[in-house]
Amino acid sequence: MKLYHAAASPYARKTRVTLREANISELVEEVEVAPWADPEGYRDITPLGKVPALERDDGHNLFQSSIICEYFASLNPAINLYPNEGEIRWKNLRQIGAGDGIMDASVGIRVENLFHEEPTQSHKFIQRQEVTVTKSLDLLESNADELEGPVSAGQIAVACALAYRDFRFSEIEWRLSRPKLSQWFESFYERASMQDTIPE
Ligand SMILES: N[C@@H](CCC(=O)N[C@@H](CS)C(=O)NCC(=O)O)C(=O)O
CATH class of the missing domain: 1.20.1050.10 (Glutathione S-transferase Yfyf (Class Pi); Chain A, domain 2)
Structure with missing residues (x-):
């Protein structure tokens, strides 16, 4: 999987911190992009053209930071980032x-x-x-x-x-x-x- 991010973006940082806290960094390659420069092909990865975006191996990409965070958390439920009680x-x-x-x-x-x-x-x-x-x-x-x-x-x-x-x-x-x-x-x-x- 590839996580597209920009270092200055707080939304992207949230997903990168979640990735580390969920202890699944080895599953994800972090790729820096400049969304405002409209990199070629980026809108095929995310229709929003924003960071963060997650390119998944099955092609079912995710966008919106909160959804990416929840997805990362779901990959390691032993670390309870979304307490449910x-x-x-x-x-x-x-x-x-x-x-x-x-x-x-x-x-x-x-x-x-x-x-x-x-x-x-x-x-x-x-x-x-x-x-x-x-x-x-x-x-x-x-x-x-x-x-x-x-x-x-x-x-x-x-x-x-x-x-x-x-x-x-x-x-x-x-x-x-x-x-x-x-x-x-x-x-x-x-x-x-x-x-x-x-x-x-
Ligand atoms: N609601 C989105 C907001 C993401 C967002 O606005 N990212 C900014 C960078 S901080 C961006 O990529 N802006 C480019 C644009 O609006 O086209 C999320 O939670 O992921």
Whole structure:
């Protein structure tokens, strides 16, 4: 199988961290692509033209990071990245929702900054995404104790979203008013899966 990724993409990083945490790296070749350059043939691998995309040996490729993460987890069920018991299941999925939501809002701002210059840049759109990020970070801080415990898909999504904030928006300090989330992140960031996927 081939996992197409870009080092800077938080969605792609989520799949690469999941690959390592599921301990199945030997099954997958990681291939770097630049999606915005529209590499020839890439739309045959994924109709979305985005990273990440997983090219499977049977031709039934997968796209959308959350689906690829779930697929990787399914290849090694002994590592329970998607806990299924009672409320823990929903806590995990809520963390994925918050992490993905922070990525969507942050990447949306980045795209707006890259593709639109003044005066066509939509300040209203950017402000709205910033509220999404702030509110999601506040929710994670309030529920920071739920991030403790064995490694999960929810933790991975949150960690990759926070790392993307640091990577692209380091001027916006998120830690000061969120000490518990910050402490949890410092510890999770030490994991080999995170260290191994730091963008240049
Ligand atoms: N919902 C998608 C989002 C993926 C995404 O937006 N990736 C960006 C890079 S961070 C991309 O490839 N953009 C190229 C494009 O939008 O055409 C996922 O979870 O995989």
